[in-house]
Amino acid sequence: MSSTTGPATPPTLRSLIPSVFLPAVVYEIGIGAITPVVAITALDLGASAGTAGFLVALLGIGQLVGNVPSAAVAARLGDRRAMVVAAGVSVGAVTGCFVAPSLPLLGVCLLVLGMGNSTFYLARQSYLTEVVPLDLRARALSMLGGSHRVGLFIGPFVGAVVISLASLRAAYLVAAVAAALAAVLLLVIPDVAAAGPARPARRTRGGRGYRTMLREHRPLLATLGVAVLAIGAVRAARQVVLPLWAVHIGLSPEATSLVFGIASAVDMALFYPSGKVMDRYGRLTVALPSMVVLGLAMAALPLTGGIVGLTAVAMVMSLGNGIGSGIVMTLGADAAPPHDRLRFLSIWRLMSDTGVAVGPVVVSLVAGAWTLAAGIVVVGGVGVLAAGALARWAPRYSAFATPAMVRARREAA
Missing domain, CATH: 1.20.1250.20 (MFS general substrate transporter like domains)
Known part of the structure; x- marks a missing residue:
């Protein structure tokens, strides 16, 4: 599973903030920044209203189809490395959205972004499920869900500021920077170790x-x-x-x-x-x-x-x-x-x-x-x-x- 350091004492919610909740907030700020502009980008490329709606849905479709392969990626690489890879994939996907000259390329990038999101979310949920004491489980997972909410709330405001200073597609650069920063945080800040012996995990x-x-x-x-x-x-x-x-x-x-x-x-x-x-x-x-x-x-x-x-x-x-x-x-x-x-x-x-x-x-x-x-x-x-x-x-x-x-x-x- 994840590489961890530190004494084998029960994790606290505060100890999980740097390695778990902060990267989640940063990553979601990027997703929140691009959510309002995907449909507008599609319309600018000549899409109809129905096609623009479908392109917006591709983000969710990518997350849907990515759930099963995400488990294989996290099992092979470990939770933390899987999240770093997912963040890297997201950087590439939103950069593709930034430069996309056509609707098909935009659609492919959104689909890939959704799959990256799936891996990021699954790996963090699996890690928390494993290391957090049972009496803190609901609070930890609620805070993970809250981290996503906070990021999605902040993201559109950050995107709006950048768009006002540059252009509509600059929102995708916000997402790229946010995903890259989340990856850096994951690489620099170690995960908190679980107390006691590691629980077995079959990786068939x-x-x-x-x-x-x-x-x-x-x-x-x-x-x-x-x-x-x-x-x-x-x-x-x-x-x-x-x-x-x-x-x-x-x-x-x-x-x-x-x-x-x-x-x-x-x-x-x-x-x-x-x-x-x-x-x-x-x-x-x-x-x-x-x-x-x-x-x-x-x-x-x-x-x-x-x-x-x-x-x-x-x-x-x-x-x-x-x-x-x-x-x-x-x-x-x-x-x-x-x-x-x-x-x-x-x-x-x-x-x-x-x-x-x-x-x-x-x-x-x-x-x-x-x-x-x-x-x-x-x-x-x-x-x-x-x-x-x-x-x-x-x-x-x-x-x-x-x-x-x-x-x-x-x-x-």
Whole structure:
């Protein structure tokens, strides 16, 4: 796994900031800087609105298809080296976006960037799952999710400043610098060592290993895995339905951006409390209200008719999303087999990322067949169903699902 130095004492959250959370924030600043300009770049190259939307989706598609090979890369190189390689690939990909003279090249670069993102995220999640004490697991993974949120929040502002001083495509240079800086941090700052002997990790390769794991964990993936897919769908749809409804009720782009900024601030403020509650009182104490609040707030979105109502509902949606920070990664860490953690987590991320890809499509299909309001309500209902699935299946596969289970584990320890 990762190369580590230092005494074999239990890691603390503070000790993980330089080697884990700081590189994640820096890397995500770059992704946040380019997210608003990908579609505009495609339009400048002659794409239609539909083609521009597809090019934006290629980033997520690359992350989706990269989940499985990412496990093989991390198993062969180790977590830290895999992240450095992923950051290097990202530098090349965003540099390609900067110079791309055509839509096909831009699309290829975005696809490769998504695959690099997948490796970066998986390797860091696997490392934290292995080295962090069980009583800090949820907080550590929530802080990792929070690091991504912070970076994505800062990135557009940094990109906007650079664009105002140079040109639209200068945002890609911000991403290149951020990915390179993240790689340097990973090379310079050592990982924190796990306390006690290293846990064994089987590093088998090939399709047979994945087929075996899918067969062994079929009940888990068909139940709790589907719930995780639904979580990904609702969270991704949230990013789509807000601007769509804002346009529907006649808000200007500036007003829509303001609503997004306020909602993002609420989201970011909650990742640490979320993890602390999960560690002390169980995963469902956070997961259930997260999905219920997010789902019901989304279903209420069509009731708004102005910026005040939209902002209020957006803040409640962000409250639901924020209190669930890290829940998918934490449940995956709880369920992962110690002997083949990387392979399992790659499948787990594949389930979640599939939901991320499906959520906006559901909104689009229902809106096309019926109305936009109906599409929003349907996806909100998916959030409530996800809460029900979590309540039913999380206690079976996570030893820390409920307050009683956490107390029992603590007493046994």
